[in-house]
Amino acid sequence: MVDINNPQGILAAVKCGDLYSNHPLKAKEEYRLLVQKYHPDRNKETMAEDVFLKIRDLYAQAEILFESGQWEESNVIEFKTKEDKFKRLKFIKEFPFELGQQYVASSVVVYVLEAEHKRYFENAIKRVSSLRYENQAMEDEFERYFPKFIDKFETAEGKWVLVIKKTKDLVRLHDLLDYYLGRIEPRHVAWMLSRLGNICCYLDYNGLVHNGISLENCFVSPENHAIALFGGWWYCVGQGEKMLGTQKQIYDVMGPLTKTNKTGSITTDLESIKLIGRVLLNKAQVPDSYQAWLEKGAADSARKEFLRWNKVLRNSYGVRKFMRMEVGEKEVYSL
Template identity: 30%
Template sequence: MKNLNCKNCGGPMLIDPSGTTANCPFCGSKYVLDHRDTDYYRDFYERMRGFLHLSADGQERRRRADELWDSAASEVFECSDGRQIDIRSMHTYKNRIMTAYTARQNIIFRFDIGNEDKADRYRKNVSSIDYPSADTRSLSDFFPRISGGFELADATTLLVVKKREDEYPLRLFGTLSGRHTAWLIGRMENLCCVLEYNSIVHPEFGLDTLYIDPYDHQASLYGGWWSAVPNNTAVNGRICTTRDNLTALRETAAKVLGFESASAARETEDVPKPFADFLRSTPLSNAYEDFAYWDDVLIKSYGERRFINMETDDKQIYGKGQ
């Protein structure tokens, strides 16, 4: 996916899920995109959402993925020992600390000069994650697995994290339907329960740190781990608690649905009233209670859970009966 740079400071901008506006995370500028850029991003998002509807045919999935990766950008990095690393990425995301490259089977974080300690914090925070029981250890599949690190000739640092080939940044899907967002919330609640168990606050939980698998309907939390802090830690004069994770969950879901914020969520044909009420609600005292609350909201919104073969389109799946 192409990047747009801020006209004010030159930094790469973040494209809104609607594909109509862009925000600069560096200087705070906000732009309304022209129709050509809007058409490009909406078309890209539509291609990504198409993965949600593909059949179980492995060949078709591979063909569609290969088409996506045909436009991947290549970049070569020189290590301090003279070796070269060639990266092909289909998406890059940059903030004041690092640049993240989404490759086919890895995410490569390149930490800027002066932020080498953030790579160490990432490693430390990830290594401390524990799980309540053997039955829940499978949740480790949705948290980072570090495969290596490199010091580059320009004094920056690379950290390489494994990902499954069919996982993509959540931001790349643009807006999603109510039902698709509902399964995403369930996965995010799972992630928040693991964070709760470990007393971890993840301040960057959101569109750029979450990766989803559109085929298996799973979500993983791969980015932003350098910012994670223990529960009840003071950061910039504010006490961070695990309820912040649940607030970020609501904000993420609201943006994916096309709302400006969670507080702006409202009932629509696609978003039942209990769903909108959940997004606007204050998180419960912990992730376990909040997950139980969401389960109740889900049933009130869409009825009892049932298996759905995703080999169809939204209208066929989500069209209401009498």
């Protein structure tokens, strides 16, 4: 809800639920307090009259909705499942993607796939559940980078919903890039590329190709220098298996042979990572070996590429140092 001490925030409110609680008596008391604070006869601030009108209009809207039982609130979506159960989500941001809609909240990421994409929904669940680990140490290291489905269901209208657990320190990589106005400092990009390369090594170990490693599907923790790959699993296939699809920007960097054969190849994921690096840097000046690696074609195995990258890092920056990134969910999403 809006901060009632912020007149501009009140003016920006769109729905009655942005200002009032979803309970008639509580909303009435909130309205009374707001009127006391912003009535032009008491408040001589220049914005007071406009704020008062907004308060009054939204309360009138609230009374109508209380009567009809149809409450409205910004950044809230309610799902009705096929079993006639209701699930409510308060989200921070929503984004369209090629198969449906994505919702980012503090504790979850939700993907809603359109009805015709059932096979992608099922493939995501299948591929994530198939991930294997050589030992407990490997599991402890990698499982936090991949989706943990806390709910999955079909809606009454036939859409397919995946609910993935998320920690507050994780923000969508695309949103982090927007926060930095389209360019991230090269040393920070370097640790992100290292984390993605590590994920690729694990996928290669499992014989998988993700086919969806992108700014939209990766979530980054600036605080902990970690990256989680939450989206895109609907495109994941075994190496050598027929591809199910990919995003356009990934298709554009796929090798000619992969495009011809239309089969899963780890080089697709490796080229996707290099693409991410180029986009995050946005032509920023980097050491020559760094730039050469970004432009060179990917190796035929994730391990080979990771070894190449480690050599590039040593040549570019010497001994690794932890660089703090003073930004998080609050800053990125203006909370």
